[in-house]
Amino acid sequence: MSKADTRVAQAAAGAAATGAAATGPVPALDGVDGEHAFPAGVAGRWLFWLAFAFSAFQLAVAAHVIDLPSQIVRAVHLGFLLSLGLPLVALKPGRSRALRAGAIVVTLLAAGVALYQAVEHDALLLRAGDPSDLDLLVGSASLVALFVGAGFVMGAPLPVLCGVFLLYCLFGQYLPAPLNHRGYDFSQVVDHMAFGTEGIYGIPLYVSSTYIFLFILFGAFLEKAGMIKLFTDVSLGLVGHARGGPAKVAVLSSGMMGTISGSGVANVVTTGQFTIPLMKRFGYRPAFAGGVEATASMGGQIMPPVMGAVAFIMAETLDVPYAQIVKAAVIPAILYFASAFWMVHLEAGRRGLLGMARAELPSPIRALREGWHLILPLAALVWLLFGGYTPLFAGTLGLALTAVLILGSAVALGLPVGAIRVAFWVALGLGCAAFARFGMAAVGVVIALLVAANALRAGGRQTLAICRDALADGARTAVPVGIACGIVGIIIGTMTLTGAANTFGQAIVAIGRDSLFVSLLLTMVTCLILGMGIPTIPNYIITSSIAGPALLGLGVPLIVSHMFVFYFGILADLTPPVALACFAAAPIARESGLRISIDAVRIAAAGFVIPFMAVYTPALMLQPGGPLAASIGFIPAVAYVLFKCALAIMLWGAAVIGFLQRPLGAIARAVAVLGAGLLVAALPWTDELGLAIGLGFVAWQFLGGRRATETA
Numbered sequence: 001m002s003k004a005d006t007r008v009a010q011a012a013a014g015a016a017a018t019g020a021a022a023t024g025p026v027p028a029l030d031g032v033d034g035e036h037a038f039p040a041g042v043a044g045r046w047l048f049w050l051a052f053a054f055s056a057f058q059l060a061v062a063a064h065v066i067d068l069p070s071q072i073v074r075a076v077h078l079g080f081l082l083s084l085g086l087p088l089v090a091l092k093p094g095r096s097r098a099l100r101a102g103a104i105v106v107t108l109l110a111a112g113v114a115l116y117q118a119v120e121h122d123a124l125l126l127r128a129g130d131p132s133d134l135d136l137l138v139g140s141a142s143l144v145a146l147f148v149g150a151g152f153v154m155g156a157p158l159p160v161l162c163g164v165f166l167l168y169c170l171f172g173q174y175l176p177a178p179l180n181h182r183g184y185d186f187s188q189v190v191d192h193m194a195f196g197t198e199g200i201y202g203i204p205l206y207v208s209s210t211y212i213f214l215f216i217l218f219g220a221f222l223e224k225a226g227m228i229k230l231f232t233d234v235s236l237g238l239v240g241h242a243r244g245g246p247a248k249v250a251v252l253s254s255g256m257m258g259t260i261s262g263s264g265v266a267n268v269v270t271t272g273q274f275t276i277p278l279m280k281r282f283g284y285r286p287a288f289a290g291g292v293e294a295t296a297s298m299g300g301q302i303m304p305p306v307m308g309a310v311a312f313i314m315a316e317t318l319d320v321p322y323a324q325i326v327k328a329a330v331i332p333a334i335l336y337f338a339s340a341f342w343m344v345h346l347e348a349g350r351r352g353l354l355g356m357a358r359a360e361l362p363s364p365i366r367a368l369r370e371g372w373h374l375i376l377p378l379a380a381l382v383w384l385l386f387g388g389y390t391p392l393f394a395g396t397l398g399l400a401l402t403a404v405l406i407l408g409s410a411v412a413l414g415l416p417v418g419a420i421r422v423a424f425w426v427a428l429g430l431g432c433a434a435f436a437r438f439g440m441a442a443v444g445v446v447i448a449l450l451v452a453a454n455a456l457r458a459g460g461r462q463t464l465a466i467c468r469d470a471l472a473d474g475a476r477t478a479v480p481v482g483i484a485c486g487i488v489g490i491i492i493g494t495m496t497l498t499g500a501a502n503t504f505g506q507a508i509v510a511i512g513r514d515s516l517f518v519s520l521l522l523t524m525v526t527c528l529i530l531g532m533g534i535p536t537i538p539n540y541i542i543t544s545s546i547a548g549p550a551l552l553g554l555g556v557p558l559i560v561s562h563m564f565v566f567y568f569g570i571l572a573d574l575t576p577p578v579a580l581a582c583f584a585a586a587p588i589a590r591e592s593g594l595r596i597s598i599d600a601v602r603i604a605a606a607g608f609v610i611p612f613m614a615v616y617t618p619a620l621m622l623q624p625g626g627p628l629a630a631s632i633g634f635i636p637a638v639a640y641v642l643f644k645c646a647l648a649i650m651l652w653g654a655a656v657i658g659f660l661q662r663p664l665g666a667i668a669r670a671v672a673v674l675g676a677g678l679l680v681a682a683l684p685w686t687d688e689l690g691l692a693i694g695l696g697f698v699a700w701q702f703l704g705g706r707r708a709t710e711t712a
Contacts, residue, residue, distance in 0.1 A: 044091070050080075071121060077205065082483070090104075106144075128195070142200065161542075165490055181499070199493035208485040210312075216474050222377065227257075237362050241355040241357070243349060243355055245354075247289070255296060268293055288347065294600045307325070332611070343603045376401065376405065377401040404432055536570055543565040544565050547565055654669070
C-alpha cells in the first residue's frame with residue numbers, strides 16, 4: 001500500500017511541477033505550453049474558474065444533483081463551450097484588440113442564447129413549429145455564435161462545409177434535379193436548426209453533454225494519477241529490448257493510452273513527448289518516428305473500452321447498447337495495432353535497428369505491482385459497461401472511483417504504515433462498494449469525507465488543487481469536441497429537413513448493384529476527403545448519415561457499415577495534405593507534418609484492409625451474417641477471417657516496407673501485393689489463390705533468408 005500511495009502522490013507532484021497543477025491558492029494558468037494553457041492575468045483566472053464551473057455543472061447533472069430537461073442541458077452545455085472556447089483563442093498572444101472585442105461580444109451572445117433556452121423552455125415547446133419574431137432573432141444569433149465559435153476554435157474547413165449545407169436548405173430549390181428540394185422558408189430553417197433536437201441540439205450535442213464530457217474528465221483524472229507513466233513503464237519493460245524496441249514502445253503505450261483517452265491528437269502530444277525523441281535517438285528517421293506515434297495514437301479511438309466520442313454517438317444513433325459497439329471494435333482494434341507493430345518491426349529489420357539495453361529498462365512486473373491500483377477504475381468501467389449499465393452511469397462512477405483513488409492516496413500518506421493504513425483502504429473500498437445498494441450517493445459521501453480530510457493537510461490541499469485543475473483541464477479539452485458536435489448538427493438537420501442523403505445514397509446503391517467493392521471504395525474516398533481538416537467526430541456524423549444507409553441497403557450489416565466509415569474517418573487524420581495528428585507530431589519530431597503524414601500512411605497501409613474484409617466477412621467484427629458464417633458456422637468463420645486478415649496484413653507490410661526476412665526486390669513486393677489483394681477481394685477462388693500465394697511467399701522468404709544466413 002505504501003508504494004501505491006507514494007506513486008500517486010509522486011505523479012501528482014510531477015503534474016504540479018509541469019504546470020498542470022496549481023501550487024498555491026491561485027491557479028497556475030501560465031503552464032509550460034502556452035498553446036494549451038489558460039492565458040495569464042485576470043482574464044485567464046476567469047476562464048479557469050469558468051472551466052471549473054463547466055465541469056462542476058456537468059458532474060452535477062450526471063450525478064442527478066441537478067435534474068434539468070435534456071434541451072436545457074444541451075443549451076447550457078453549448079453556452080459553456082462557446083463562452084470558454086472563444087476567449088481561449090482570442091486571448092492568445094498576438095491577437096488584435098478588435099478580435100478580442102468581437103470574441104467577447106459573441107461570447108455574451110452565446111451565454112444569452114443559453115439563458116433564453118433555459119428560461120423559455122416550456123414556452124418554446126408550446127410554440128414549436130410557429131416561432132415568434134424573438135425566437136427567430138435568438139435562433140439566428142445562436143447560429144451566428146456557433147459558426148464564429150467553430151471558426152475561432154477549429155479553423156475554416158468545418159464551418160465552411162456546414163455553411164454550404166445551411167445554404168442548401170435556404171436556396172436548394174434553385175438547383176437542377178435531382179439535387180433540388182421543394183424549398184423552405186427562412187423561419188422554418190431557423191426553427192429546425194436552432195430549436196428542438198433535429199439541428200444543433202441534436203444527438204451529437206446530446207452525446208457531448210453526457211458521455212463525451214464525462215469520459216474526457218475520466219481520462220484527465222487518470223493522467224493526473226500517473227496512468228501515462230504506468231503505461232510507458234510497462235511498454236518499455238515488455239518490448240523496449242526487442243528489435244526496434246522504441247517504436248514498439250510507442251505503439252504499445254499509445255494503444256494502452258487509447259483505453260482511457262479517445263483523442264488521437266491528445267495521445268500524440270502526451271505519449272509522443274516521450275516516444276518520438278526515444279525513437280529518433282535509436283536511429284529512426286524523424287518522419288517515421290512521428291508517423292509511428294500519429295498512427296498508433298489515432299488507433300486509440302477504436303480501442304475499447306472508451307473508444308473516443310464517436311463510439312457513444314454511434315451507439316446513440318443506432319440505438320444499440322454501447323457494449324455491442326465495443327464488441328464489434330475489439331478484433332479490428334487489435335489488428336490495427338498489430339499491423340502498426342508489424343510495420344515498425346519490419347522497418348527496424350530493414351535498417352538494422354536494435355532494441356534498448358535491458359539494464360536501462362524498468363520491470364513491467366514491478367510497474368504493475370506498484371501501479372496496479374490505477375487499473376481499478378478502468379476495470380470497474382469495463383465491468384459496468386458489459387454489466388448492462390449505461391455509459392453515463394459507468395463514466396460517472398469510473399470518474400468518481402478515480403477521484404477516490406487520488407484523494408484516498410493523499411490521505412493514506414498521512415497515516416502510519418501498517419495495519420491502520422490497510423484498515424483505511426479496506427474501509428474506503430467498502431464505502432465505494434456500497435454504491436451497489438445505495439447508488440451514487442454512497443460514493444458521493446466517500447468523496448465528501450476525503451475532500452474534508454485532505455483540506456486539513458498541506459499535502460492534501462495540494463491534491464485538491466490537482467483535482468480542481470483536472471476539472472478545468474478536462475473542460476478545456478472538451479471545447480473543440482463539443483463545438484464540433486454542435487455545428488455538425490446543421491448537417492444532420494439538413495438531412496432530416498430536405499432528405500438530401502437519399503441522392504448520394506441512391507448513387508452508391510446504384511453502383512453497388514454492379515460492384516460492392518466500387519461502392520466501398522467510393523465511400524472510403526469520401527471519408528478521406530471529408531477528413532481533410534475535419535475531425536473524426538463530424539467526419540463520422542456526415543459520412544454515416546450519407547453513406548451508412550446506402551451500405552445498409554447493399555446488405556452490409558448495420559454496425560459494420562457504420563464501423564466502416566468510422567474506421568476511414570480515423571485514417572483521414574493521417575492522410576495528407578491536412579493530417580491533424582501528423583501536424584501535432586511535427587513540432588515534437590522537428591519534421592515537416594507532410595513528410596510525417598506520408599510515413600503515417602505507409603505505416604497504416606496494412607490497416608486499410610481491415611474494414612474491407614469486415615464488410616465481406618462480418619464475423620471479423622463478431623457480427624452475424626455473410627456467406628462464410630452461413631457455410632461453416634460463426635466461430636470457425638471468426639477464426640478463419642482472423643487468420644486471413646493477419647496474413648494479408650503481413651503481406652501488405654512486407655510489400656510497403658520492402659523487407660521480410662531480407663530486403664525485397666520489386667518482383668517479391670509485387671507478389672506480396674498480389675497475395676494480399678486476393679485475400680481482400682472476396683471473389684470466387686480469390687481466397688484459395690491468395691492463401692496459396694501468401695503462404696508460398698512467406699515460406700519462400702523465410703527459407704531463403706535461412707539459407708542466406710547459413711551461407712554467410
